[in-house]
Amino acid sequence: MEREAMEFDVVVIGGGPAGLATAIRLRQLALEHGTGLSVCVLEKGSEIGAHILSGAVMEPRALAELFPDWQELGAPLKTPVTDDRFLFLTRQRAFRLPTPPPMQNHGNYIVSLGNVCRWLAQQAEGLGVDIYPGFAAAEVLYHADGSVKGVATGDMGRTKTGEEGPNFAPGMELHAKQTIFAEGCRGSLTKTLFERFKLRAGVDTQVYGLGVKELWEVTPQQHHAGSVTHTIGWPVDQATYGGSFLYHLEDNLVSIGYVLGLGYANPYLSPFDEMQRFKTHPAIRETFAGARRVAYGARAISAGGFQSIPKLTFPGGLLIGDAAGFLNLPKIKGSHTAMKSGMVAAESLFELLRSESEIGKEAVDYPQRLQNSWLWDELYRVRNIKPAFHWGLWPAMAYSAIDTFVLRGKAPWTLHHTPDHTSLKPAAQCTPIDYPKPDGVLTFDKLSSVFLSNTNHEEEQPCHLTLKDAGVPTRLNLAVYAGPEQRYCPAGVYEFVEEAGTPQLRINAQNCVHCKTCDIKDPSQNINWVTPEGGGGPNYPNM
Amino acid sequence: MKILVAVKRAIDYNVKARPKSDGTGVELANVKMSMNPFDEIAVEEAIRLQEAGKVEEIIAVSVGPAQCQETLRTAMAMGADRGILVQTETEIQPLGVAKLLKALVDKEQPGLVILGKQAIDDDSNQTGQMLAGLLGWAQGTFAAKVEVGVDTVDVKREVDGGLQALTLKLPAVITADLRLNEPRYVKLPNIMKAKKKPLDIVTPADLGVDVAPRLKLVKVSEPAARAGGVKVADVNELVAKLRNEAKVI
Ligand SMILES: Cc1cc2nc3c(=O)[nH]c(=O)nc-3n(C[C@H](O)[C@H](O)[C@H](O)COP(=O)(O)OP(=O)(O)OC[C@H]3O[C@@H](n4cnc5c(N)ncnc54)[C@H](O)[C@@H]3O)c2cc1C
Ligand code: SF4
Numbered sequence: 117m118e119r120e121a122m123e124f125d126v127v128v129i130g131g132g133p134a135g136l137a138t139a140i141r142l143r144q145l146a147l148e149h150g151t152g153l154s155v156c157v158l159e160k161g162s163e164i165g166a167h168i169l170s171g172a173v174m175e176p177r178a179l180a181e182l183f184p185d186w187q188e189l190g191a192p193l194k195t196p197v198t199d200d201r202f203l204f205l206t207r208q209r210a211f212r213l214p215t216p217p218p219m220q221n222h223g224n225y226i227v228s229l230g231n232v233c234r235w236l237a238q239q240a241e242g243l244g245v246d247i248y249p250g251f252a253a254a255e256v257l258y259h260a261d262g263s264v265k266g267v268a269t270g271d272m273g274r275t276k277t278g279e280e281g282p283n284f285a286p287g288m289e290l291h292a293k294q295t296i297f298a299e300g301c302r303g304s305l306t307k308t309l310f311e312r313f314k315l316r317a318g319v320d321t322q323v324y325g326l327g328v329k330e331l332w333e334v335t336p337q338q339h340h341a342g343s344v345t346h347t348i349g350w351p352v353d354q355a356t357y358g359g360s361f362l363y364h365l366e367d368n369l370v371s372i373g374y375v376l377g378l379g380y381a382n383p384y385l386s387p388f389d390e391m392q393r394f395k396t397h398p399a400i401r402e403t404f405a406g407a408r409r410v411a412y413g414a415r416a417i418s419a420g421g422f423q424s425i426p427k428l429t430f431p432g433g434l435l436i437g438d439a440a441g442f443l444n445l446p447k448i449k450g451s452h453t454a455m456k457s458g459m460v461a462a463e464s465l466f467e468l469l470r471s472e473s474e475i476g477k478e479a480v481d482y483p484q485r486l487q488n489s490w491l492w493d494e495l496y497r498v499r500n501i502k503p504a505f506h507w508g509l510w511p512a513m514a515y516s517a518i519d520t521f522v523l524r525g526k527a528p529w530t531l532h533h534t535p536d537h538t539s540l541k542p543a544a545q546c547t548p549i550d551y552p553k554p555d556g557v558l559t560f561d562k563l564s565s566v567f568l569s570n571t572n573h574e575e576e577q578p579c580h581l582t583l584k585d586a587g588v589p590t591r592l593n594l595a596v597y598a599g600p601e602q603r604y605c606p607a608g609v610y611e612f613v614e615e616a617g618t619p620q621l622r623i624n625a626q627n628c629v630h631c632k633t634c635d636i637k638d639p640s641q642n643i644n645w646v647t648p649e650g651g652g653g654p655n656y657p658n659m
Numbered sequence: 660m661k662i663l664v665a666v667k668r669a670i671d672y673n674v675k676a677r678p679k680s681d682g683t684g685v686e687l688a689n690v691k692m693s694m695n696p697f698d699e700i701a702v703e704e705a706i707r708l709q710e711a712g713k714v715e716e717i718i719a720v721s722v723g724p725a726q727c728q729e730t731l732r733t734a735m736a737m738g739a740d741r742g743i744l745v746q747t748e749t750e751i752q753p754l755g756v757a758k759l760l761k762a763l764v765d766k767e768q769p770g771l772v773i774l775g776k777q778a779i780d781d782d783s784n785q786t787g788q789m790l791a792g793l794l795g796w797a798q799g800t801f802a803a804k805v806e807v808g809v810d811t812v813d814v815k816r817e818v819d820g821g822l823q824a825l826t827l828k829l830p831a832v833i834t835a836d837l838r839l840n841e842p843r844y845v846k847l848p849n850i851m852k853a854k855k856k857p858l859d860i861v862t863p864a865d866l867g868v869d870v871a872p873r874l875k876l877v878k879v880s881e882p883a884a885r886a887g888g889v890k891v892a893d894v895n896e897l898v899a900k901l902r903n904e905a906k907v908i
Binding site for chain 1: 671673674675677680686688689690691693841843844845846847848850851
C-alpha cells in the first residue's frame with residue numbers, strides 16, 4: 117500500500133534526553149542564525165516521559181550548556197544531593213566503603229528523568245520542534261544509493277495475524293536530510309543499522325545491565341531529601357555484577373533500583389527477584405516501613421563504555437545517546453552524556469546542513485567533535501572498570517581502585533568484553549535459586565508489579581516479540597537452560613505452559629515494559645524485539 | 660447544522676489511579692492524561708455525521724486548565740473543525756460544566772450536542788442530562804446508534820436488558836456509550852494540520868457563568884483490599900457462611 121510521506125530537515129527517533137537535546141540545540145542554532153530548519157521527534161511512548169526509566173542522579177553539566185538559565189526556566193532538578201553513601205552488603209550487615217571518585221555526587225541533583233524529559237519537550241516545542249508521541253519508528257527507509265532516507269511509522273489497526281482490521285491506518289513515511297537515532301539502549305532500528313552499515317566492525321561487543329526500579333512514597337520520618345546510597349555485594353554472589361541505588365527525591369518519594377549485569381551465568385537467576393530480596397536487607401528495609409509503592413518498571417542500560425562505542429555516522433544519519441552506548445558505568449550515569457552527544461551532533465549537523473544542500477551526506481566531523489569534548493575524556497578514563505568485573509568482585513574492586521587512584525584512567529591497556537547472550541551455563545551445571553515468597557508489603561510478585569507500570573498494548577495486533585524460529589524456546593531454551601526468559605523478563609511476559617502434554621512458550625506481549633532484555637539475553641538471539649503499535653508500552657509517572 | 664462536542668481531559672485509562680496520601684484527591688502529578696474515552700467516541704460520531712454530509716461544522720469544547728488545549732488539538736486532529744477552551748484552574752463540577760456548555764450553545768446555536776456518557780475519572784454521568792435540562796432540549800443518553808434525519812434524530816439507547824429506540828426532535832443532546840463506534844487512529848499529518856485550526860480561549864467570567872462548586876469532596880481513599888476467597892466443602896457450609904459471616908441471606 118502507498119504510504120503518505122512528510123518531509124523534514126531532521127527527524128529524530130526517540131524523545132529521551134539525547135533526542136530532545138539534539139532537537140533543542142538544532143532549533144537554537146537555526147534561530148541564532150535566522151535560518152529555517154524543520155525538526156521532528158518521534159516517540160513510541162504515549163507521551164514524552166512515558167517510557168523513560170532512570171535512577172536518577174543527574175549531573176547538570178550538559179543541561180547548563182544547553183540552557184545556561186535552566187534554573188530560572190524551572191527545570192525540574194529540585195533536590196541537590198546532600199549525602200552520599202557507598203555500602204558493601206553481606207547477608208546481615210552493611211559496611212561503609214569510601215565513595216569512589218566517579219560515584220561522588222557533589223553538585224548533582226536527584227531527579228525523575230521522565231519529568232526532566234517532559235520539561236525538555238516543553239522547551240523544544242517552544243523553540244519550534246514538532247514532537248509526535250504515540251508514533252513508533254518501525255522501519256528505516258533508504259535511498260537507491262543506500263543512504264538513509266528517513267523512517268516509516270508502524271501501521272495501526274492490524275489484527276493478530278497481520279491483516280488490516282476495520283480501523284486500519286497505514287504507517288507514514290518521514291523523509292529527512294538527516295535522521296538521528298536516539299532510541300536509547302538496544303534500539304530496535306539502531307540494531308539494524310549496526311548490521312547494514314557494519315558500524316560495530318573493529319569495536320568490542322556491547323554489554324548490558326538490567327535495571328529494575330520501584331518508586332515509593334515513604335513516611336516523612338524515613339525521608340531524607342538529597343540522600344544517595346549505592347550498594348554492592350549481597351544478594352548476588354561475587355561472580356555476578358550487580359548493585360543497587362537508593363535516592364531520596366522530593367515529596368517523600370524514594371527511588372530504589374537494582375542493576376544486574378546481563379553477563380550472568382546461572383539461568384535460574386531472576387533480576388526481578390534479586391531486587392525484591394535486596395529490599396529485605398536490614399540496612400535497607402527500614403526506609404520502607406509504613407511506605408507504599410507507587411510505580412514499577414525496568415530498563416536495560418548499555419554498560420560497555422568506551423571500547424564498545426560503534427562507528428557513529430553513516431550516509432544520511434547518525435547515532436546519539438544510549439543507542440550509541442555513551443553511558444558511564446562506574447558512575448551509572450548516562451543522561452548527561454546522552455544530552456551532550458545530542459548537542460555535539462546538532463552542532464555538526466547544523467554546519468553540514470548549511471553547507472550541503474543535498475541529502476544523504478555523512479556528518480563525518482561529529483565523532484571528531486565528540487573526541488574534543490569532555491564526554492570522550494570521561495568515558496575513556498573509566499573504560500577498564502566494567503570488564504575487570506569479569507574477574508569477580510574483589511579483584512575488580514582492587515583493580516578499580518588502582519585504575520582510578522593510581523593510573524587515573526590512563527592505563528596503557530584496555531580490557532575487553534564478551535557478549536551477554538553467550539554467558540549462560542546449561543541449567544544442569546547450575547543450582548536453582550530459591551527466592552523467598554513475596555509478602556505483599558515490602559516484596560511483591562511480578563504481576564502486581566507490572567500493574568504499577570501502567571503498561572498496555574492494544575490486544576488486536578501482531579506480537580511485537582518475534583521469534584526467528586518458533587521451536588527454539590522449547591528445543592533449546594527450556595531443554596538446556598530451563599527457560600531463562602521466564603526469569604530474566606521483569607514483566608512476566610514469557611511463560612512455559614503445558615499444552616496437550618507438551619510445554620509451549622506463551623508470550624503475554626501486552627505486559628511488556630520495553631526493557632529490551634529478551635532481545636539481549638536470549639541465548640541464541642532468537643528473540644527480535646520490534647516496535648508494537650505506537651502508544652503501547654508503559655506509562656511511567658515520575659520515573 | 661453545527662455540532663458541538665464536549666471533551667474532557669481525564670486520567671488515562673491505562674493509569675492505575677492512586678489517592679493522594681492526604682486523601683484530598685487523586686495523584687495527578689506527571690501522570691498521563693488523555694481525552695476521556697467516551698468523549699473520543701462522541702468526537703468520532705460527530706465526524707461520521709459530517710462525513711455523511713449531515714453536519715457542516717464540528718466545534719469541540721473543553722473545560723479546565725490550559726493543558727486541555729492538547730485535548731482539543733486531539734479532537735481537531737481526529738476531525739473537529741475548531742475548538743473552544745473554557746479555561747479555569749479551579750475544579751468544575753458537572754452542573755458548572757453544563758452551565759458553561761449552555762452558554763456556548765446559546766452563542767453557537769448548534770443543532771446537536773454530543774458528549775460522552777460519563778468521564779472515567781469521577782464517573783458522574785450527569786453533565787449531558789443537566790445540559791438538556793437547562794436547554795429544555797430532548798436528550799438521548801447512552802447512545803449505541805445515532806441516525807440524523809431532517810428535523811429529528813433517531814437514537815438507540817443502551818438500557819438494562821436491551822436497546823431502547825427513541826426519536827428526538829432537533830435540537831437535541833446525545834451522550835455516547837461504548838458501542839456507538841470505534842474511534843479512528845489519529846494520523847500524523849492531521850496532528851500537524853490541527854495545530855493550525857482555530858482555538859478560542861474564554862473564561863467562565865467571560866460567559867457570565869457562576870461555576871462555584873455545590874458539592875464538597877470529603878475524602879478520597881483506596882478501595883478496601885479484597886479478602887482472599889475460601890473453598891467450602893458443601894452447600895450447607897456455603898449457606899451457613901453466607902448467613903453468618905457475609906450476612907447476605
Ligand atoms: C535503572 C537505571 C538507572 C539509571 N540511573 C541513572 C542516573 O542515576 N543518572 C544518569 O545520568 N543516568 C542514569 N541512567 C542512564 C540514563 O537513564 C540513560 O543513559 C539515558 O536515559 C539515555 O538517554 P537516551 O535519550 O539515549 O535514551 P532513552 O532515555 O532510553 O530514551 C530513548 C527514547 O526513545 C524512544 N524510542 C526508542 N525506540 C523508538 C522507536 N523505534 N520509535 C520511537 N521511539 C523510540 C523510547 O521510548 C525512549 O523514550 C540509568 C538508567 C537505568 C535503566
Ligand atoms: S518481553 Fe522483553 S522487552 Fe518486554 S519486558 Fe520482557 S524482557 Fe523486557
